Amino acid sequence: MLKRNLYTWAGLGLLIAGSLVSLSAYFIFLLTWLTALGISMLILSVILLVLGRTIPKLSPEVSGLLLETGIDNIATIIEELGIRAKAIYLPSSLTSGRPRALIPLHSNPSSSLLTKALPQRLIVQYGASPDDIGLLVTTTGTTAIGMLESRPGSTPEELESSLTSLFTGMLGVADGAKVVYHENRIRVEIRNPRIENKATWSHQCLGGPLASMVASVAAEAWDRPVTIKQEEQHGGKCSIELEVLV
Amino acid sequence: MKIYNSYILIVAVLLLLTTVILVATGQNSLDIYYTAYVIEALIVTELYVYFNAKARRGLNLVSTILFGGFLVIVSLQVIKILA
Numbered sequence: 318m319l320k321r322n323l324y325t326w327a328g329l330g331l332l333i334a335g336s337l338v339s340l341s342a343y344f345i346f347l348l349t350w351l352t353a354l355g356i357s358m359l360i361l362s363v364i365l366l367v368l369g370r371t372i373p374k375l376s377p378e379v380s381g382l383l384l385e386t387g388i389d390n391i392a393t394i395i396e397e398l399g400i401r402a403k404a405i406y407l408p409s410s411l412t413s414g415r416p417r418a419l420i421p422l423h424s425n426p427s428s429s430l431l432t433k434a435l436p437q438r439l440i441v442q443y444g445a446s447p448d449d450i451g452l453l454v455t456t457t458g459t460t461a462i463g464m465l466e467s468r469p470g471s472t473p474e475e476l477e478s479s480l481t482s483l484f485t486g487m488l489g490v491a492d493g494a495k496v497v498y499h500e501n502r503i504r505v506e507i508r509n510p511r512i513e514n515k516a517t518w519s520h521q522c523l524g525g526p527l528a529s530m531v532a533s534v535a536a537e538a539w540d541r542p543v544t545i546k547q548e549e550q551h552g553g554k555c556s557i558e559l560e561v562l563v
Numbered sequence: 564m565k566i567y568n569s570y571i572l573i574v575a576v577l578l579l580l581t582t583v584i585l586v587a588t589g590q591n592s593l594d595i596y597y598t599a600y601v602i603e604a605l606i607v608t609e610l611y612v613y614f615n616a617k618a619r620r621g622l623n624l625v626s627t628i629l630f631g632g633f634l635v636i637v638s639l640q641v642i643k644i645l646a
Contacts, residue, residue, distance in 0.1 A: 324567065350586045353596035357578035360600055360629065364574060367621035368567050466616055485566050486613035492565070 322372045328365030335359035384457065384526065391454055392519030398422065398452075404523045405431070405562070406458065406532040406543045413437055415459050416533050418523060419542075421451040431542050431562075457526045458533025461488070469538040473498040476538050480505065480531060490527070491555070501563055502546070505531050507555040524548055528557045535559050567618070570611050577603045594636045601629045 339355025342348045373380075404418040413434040419441070435441045441453045464487050469479035473496040480494035484507065492509040512526050523529055524545040536543040539561050547558040581599045590596065608622050 349591050349593055349596070350582065352593060353585070353600075354582050356593075356597060357582060357600055360604060361571070361575055361578065363625050363628070364604075364622070365571065367625055368571070368618060371615065371617040371621060372567075464615075482613045486618075487615045489565055 324369030331362035406536040456529045458529040503559040510555040
């Protein structure tokens with residue numbers, strides 16, 4: 318079935334126009350160049366119709382609404398608990414399922430404590446001490462990483478490729494990403510981001526949506542816990558610095 | 564989707580430019596026009612590596628159909644030469 322969107326309508330228009338132009342040019346006017354122009358219109362129409370089928374049914378406004386609702390709920394919990402510690406993005410091997418973010422209730426734990434997979438619960442104990450309690454939450458990165466076709470590799474080039482594929486090809490939220498890795502620090506530059514970061518408490522804890530996605534993908538790629546050290550957005554560029562916990 | 568728009572725009576501009584150039588050089592064979600279109604469409608599609616899986620599957624189908632048309636043209640030419 319055809320989905321009704323701009324691509325489909327443009328494709329149908331070009332299909333009709335291309336058929337009329339090529340057939341009339343070939344059989345009536347006997348003009349090769351006009352027939353060729355009609356064929357090029359037909360090729361373009363098929364491409365438009367195929368791409369029109371891949372456009373999601375949900376509008377960007379509805380998606381934004383759902384994203385904001387989810388973030389607001391997590392923000393409320395974080396603010397009510399007065400958490401100031403930075404979230405630790407864990408790979409799927411440490412969460413017995415999908416990659417998630419651990420928000421320690423007291424202070425940031427050393428990575429040596431995070432050696433075994435945490436249970437799939439909201440409140441988890443990650444260490445032996447009674448204070449080693451945190452919230453294990455699902456972030457935008459958790460869902461976004463499920464969209465990748467394969468697990469990203471642990472080199473900067475592979476991470477860059479995965480992030481560009483995610484941001485540009487699947488989500489359409491940025492024009493590309495550049496990754497630099499140096500001594501357990503990953504610096505990611507995102508070109509022309511189309512999601513704005515809000516200066517809220519939860520953003521300081523979990524990072525913005527883009528940083529959350531970058532951290533989740535990096536944690537999964539390196540198979541190590543990752544934290545967001547810095548996040549800046551200015552002049553059509555978003556710079557994110559991550560630390561891989563070893 | 565920004566990537567879709569840029570892909571469509573590039574393909575459209577390339578096809579139009581090819582038509583103009585081939586008309587200017589006095590080409591009168593429909594086979595040459597079609598072959599040039601197919602090659603350009605295939606190259607641009609291959610260069611856009613960051614398409615999502617669904618779009619890639621659909622474009623692969625389009626590429627297969629276009630390549631099928633190209634093979635038909637080549638077969639007809641071979642038959643014409645052998646005959």
